[in-house]
Amino acid sequence: MKKKKTTIKDIASVLNISAAAxxxxxxxxxxxxxxxxxxxxxxxxxxxxxxxxxxxxxxxGKSHLVGVIVxxxxxxxxxxxxQNIEEVLNKKGxxxxxxxxxxxxxKECDSIDTLLYTQVDGIIASMANETVDLSxxxxxxxxxxxxxxxxxxxxxxNVDYIGIDDYNSxxxxxxxxxxxxxxxxxxxGGYKRTRIFNxxxxxxxxxxxxxxxxxxxxxxxxxxxxxxxxxxKMLELLSLDTQPDAVYVAGDYAALGALQVLKEKNIRIPEDxxxxxxxxxxxxxxxxxxxxSVHQHSAEIGKQAANTFLKYVGQDAIDQQLNKIxxxxxxxxxxxxxxxTSL
Amino acid sequence: MKKKKTTIKDIASVLNISAAAxxxxxxxxxxxxxxxxxxxxxxxxxxxxxxxxxxxxxxxGKSHLVGVIVxxxxxxxxxxxxQNIEEVLNKKGxxxxxxxxxxxxxKECDSIDTLLYTQVDGIIASMANETVDLSxxxxxxxxxxxxxxxxxxxxxxNVDYIGIDDYNSxxxxxxxxxxxxxxxxxxxGGYKRTRIFNxxxxxxxxxxxxxxxxxxxxxxxxxxxxxxxxxxKMLELLSLDTQPDAVYVAGDYAALGALQVLKEKNIRIPEDxxxxxxxxxxxxxxxxxxxxSVHQHSAEIGKQAANTFLKYVGQDAIDQQLNKIxxxxxxxxxxxxxxxTSL
DNA sequence: TACATTTGTTTAAACGTTTAAGCAAATATA
DNA sequence: TATATTTGCTTAAACGTTTAAACAAATGTA
Numbered sequence: 001m002k003k004k005k006t007t008i009k010d011i012a013s014v015l016n017i018s019a020a021a022x023x024x025x026x027x028x029x030x031x032x033x034x035x036x037x038x039x040x041x042x043x044x045x046x047x048x049x050x051x052x053x054x055x056x057x058x059x060x061g062k063s064h065l066v067g068v069i070v071x072x073x074x075x076x077x078x079x080x081x082x083q084n085i086e087e088v089l090n091k092k093g094x095x096x097x098x099x100x101x102x103x104x105x106x107k108e109c110d111s112i113d114t115l116l117y118t119q120v121d122g123i124i125a126s127m128a129n130e131t132v133d134l135s136x137x138x139x140x141x142x143x144x145x146x147x148x149x150x151x152x153x154x155x156x157x158n159v160d161y162i163g164i165d166d167y168n169s170x171x172x173x174x175x176x177x178x179x180x181x182x183x184x185x186x187x188x189g190g191y192k193r194t195r196i197f198n199x200x201x202x203x204x205x206x207x208x209x210x211x212x213x214x215x216x217x218x219x220x221x222x223x224x225x226x227x228x229x230x231x232x233k234m235l236e237l238l239s240l241d242t243q244p245d246a247v248y249v250a251g252d253y254a255a256l257g258a259l260q261v262l263k264e265k266n267i268r269i270p271e272d273x274x275x276x277x278x279x280x281x282x283x284x285x286x287x288x289x290x291x292x293s294v295h296q297h298s299a300e301i302g303k304q305a306a307n308t309f310l311k312y313v314g315q316d317a318i319d320q321q322l323n324k325i326x327x328x329x330x331x332x333x334x335x336x337x338x339x340x341t342s343l
Numbered sequence: 344m345k346k347k348k349t350t351i352k353d354i355a356s357v358l359n360i361s362a363a364a365x366x367x368x369x370x371x372x373x374x375x376x377x378x379x380x381x382x383x384x385x386x387x388x389x390x391x392x393x394x395x396x397x398x399x400x401x402x403x404g405k406s407h408l409v410g411v412i413v414x415x416x417x418x419x420x421x422x423x424x425x426q427n428i429e430e431v432l433n434k435k436g437x438x439x440x441x442x443x444x445x446x447x448x449x450k451e452c453d454s455i456d457t458l459l460y461t462q463v464d465g466i467i468a469s470m471a472n473e474t475v476d477l478s479x480x481x482x483x484x485x486x487x488x489x490x491x492x493x494x495x496x497x498x499x500x501n502v503d504y505i506g507i508d509d510y511n512s513x514x515x516x517x518x519x520x521x522x523x524x525x526x527x528x529x530x531x532g533g534y535k536r537t538r539i540f541n542x543x544x545x546x547x548x549x550x551x552x553x554x555x556x557x558x559x560x561x562x563x564x565x566x567x568x569x570x571x572x573x574x575x576k577m578l579e580l581l582s583l584d585t586q587p588d589a590v591y592v593a594g595d596y597a598a599l600g601a602l603q604v605l606k607e608k609n610i611r612i613p614e615d616x617x618x619x620x621x622x623x624x625x626x627x628x629x630x631x632x633x634x635x636s637v638h639q640h641s642a643e644i645g646k647q648a649a650n651t652f653l654k655y656v657g658q659d660a661i662d663q664q665l666n667k668i669x670x671x672x673x674x675x676x677x678x679x680x681x682x683x684t685s686l
Numbered sequence: 687t688a689c690a691t692t693t694g695t696t697t698a699a700a701c702g703t704t705t706a707a708g709c710a711a712a713t714a715t716a
Numbered sequence: 717t718a719t720a721t722t723t724g725c726t727t728a729a730a731c732g733t734t735t736a737a738a739c740a741a742a743t744g745t746a
Contacts (some may be wrong), residue, residue, distance in 0.1 A: 052732050053461045
């Protein structure tokens with residue numbers, strides 16, 4: 001009862017030729033006659049032949065599969081990156097296997113094992129927040145397949161990286177807030193151990209200095225940047241003796257939490273406190289007031305990551321270097337921080 | 344320079360035993376001595392042995408890969424379903440390959456081909472809006488691997504299906520609106536050719552009848568349910584001679600578009616017009632006013648889909664039937680339709 | 687006509703596993 | 717002691733491709 005799959009041999013026996021000839025015909029080899037090719041294609045069609053990837057990948061040593069590891073897929077940023085990676089790679093005959101780390105180091109290690117086991121030709125990854133031990137990533141490198149990091153990267157791995165200029169983004173934001181008359185700017189940041197959040201924090205500090213603004217420890221906090229974190233940190237900021245007149249949040253979800261608190265406390269936005277998020281998640285444009293945020297060029301990041309992988313395809317020896325592609329982020333100014341239009 | 348991967352043979356030659364023995368040792372075969380097993384595991388560790396999935400899958404005929412096809416991953420519903428599918432399947436040693444159809448029939452066909460080519464052991468899918476020709480799905484069935492549909496299904500395929508009770512959800516919504524004093528309820532629906540949207544429309548019509556409300560053609564529209572569609576259809580409804588006092592939108596994104604229009608026109612929600620969405624996307628709880636919506640039990644759907652697949656694993660002959668698992672959806676009442684709390 | 691090249695195909699090995707079958711040695715059974 | 721069973725391994729084939737090497741036939745060249 002089990003359905004027998006048609007193989008190259010079945011086609012061969014129908015036409016009384018060798019399996020090798022069939023294989024070559026299907027690959028349009030120049031040494032196969034046009035007549036045979038047409039016949040092979042015809043029979044393949046009739047028998048509903050489906051090439052077996054496992055066999056060809058095993059034989060050729062190329063699986064034409066690329067692993068993609070992201071913290072989660074349900075943020076607009078990551079799903080947009082993925083979509084663009086897929087688009088570029090599909091055109092070149094590659095499929096992608098997506099795995100989510102859920103920000104867990106353990107899950108990330110498992111994912112890497114699964115991907116290596118599946119014999120992917122390369123891995124494109126954005127690291128989990130938790131990840132500090134790089135051995136799992138070293139393992140990828142040791143297998144001799146290309147590893148491309150994006151957004152959440154790590155210099156020490158010495159591989160290609162695509163991301164935005166986080167340090168400079170903070171400058172843009174602080175500058176914008178200063179222009180809007182803010183003088184006491186707080187930062188609800190991510191964990192410093194994650195490079196991108198560290199860069200945002202450094203940028204924040206340096207930008208304050210540049211504009212001769214007070215650098216107050218109590219205005220700078222670290223968290224996981226969930227909605228709840230945003231609420232909690234905002235409440236803390238409000239309980240200070242001197243409240244900030246602007247809050248720059250390193251993630252949109254946390255910015256949303258902060259926004260909720262401000263609204264509940266009937267604090268006017270942006271008049272009393274201006275708010276800027278990071279990531280330009282679609283909801284920042286949906287809530288009231290709309291939240292200013294930083295657009296991360298997710299589509300571009302995805303495309304560049306895919307192209308970087310393709311650069312290595314066909315190379316015998318993969319010798320990767322720390323090669324950073326840094327895109328300029330764009331600040332999207334909306335109601336939550338724009339005092340000028342609300343005049 | 345190319346890095347040589349360690350194989351089972353390398354381990355065998357180190358220990359001076361056969362490759363078969365190594366294979367069995369790694370699979371904990373009872374006919375291999377404990378001593379050998381320990382030695383094998385030790386050497387495997389030392390040589391950084393990574394089993395080759397392609398080879399084992401080819402030989403055993405089981406790839407332990409499951410394909411998942413969704414319209415897109417960036418909705419909360421789909422990413423939650425995926426996450427739960429992955430969770431259940433990972434525990435049983437399966438990995439998933441996710442592909443997005445982007446609501447395109449062509450892309451869906453390509454995805455199916457890629458998945459079959461990759462020799463997945465089964466496919467879990469939610470169909471694209473565009474899809475009417477079922478031949479690509481018939482092809483999956485003809486390969487003798489299980490096909491599980493969720494959310495966007497099709498009876499004619501005679502396979503397992505997991506979804507919510509769309510027809511009844513419409514009843515819940517209409518009932519809720521009637522209880523809130525609404526008498527002229529419009530429906531911004533999806534395309535009737537998609538079964539779930541058809542069911543929502545049928546439910547809407549029948550519920551109106553049940554409550555002896557006018558069934559007015561101009562109150563019932565079809566669209567792709569994007570934000571833009573929601574805006575357009577809402578504007579149409581507002582231009583009617585007698586405006587509705589409630590709008591039931593079959594998708595949250597379109598509901599958001601409708602909400603934007605209502606706010607722009609300074610129409611009070613829910614007093615002048617009550618609004619209900621569908622899908623319980625996180626942003627429905629973020630916007631002002633918060634949008635009432637229907638929770639689709641995405642986690643449960645994912646788990647059930649995965650378990651349904653697992654049911655077929657190990658069966659020689661897959662003989663699928665139209666077997667529907669229908670979950671009860673839950674109406675989450677929020678500000679946009681709740682007149683009682685605003686009294 | 688003799689030799690070289692091109693064309694179209696076949697043969698056979700290989701990719702890294704798994705697994706049925708076989709077999710010798712060790713152990714148990716009578 | 718002779719026979720049966722168990723233990724621990726080996727051998728060899730198979731999974732469905734790809735591909736290097738070989739080769740006969742057809743065609744080109746001198």
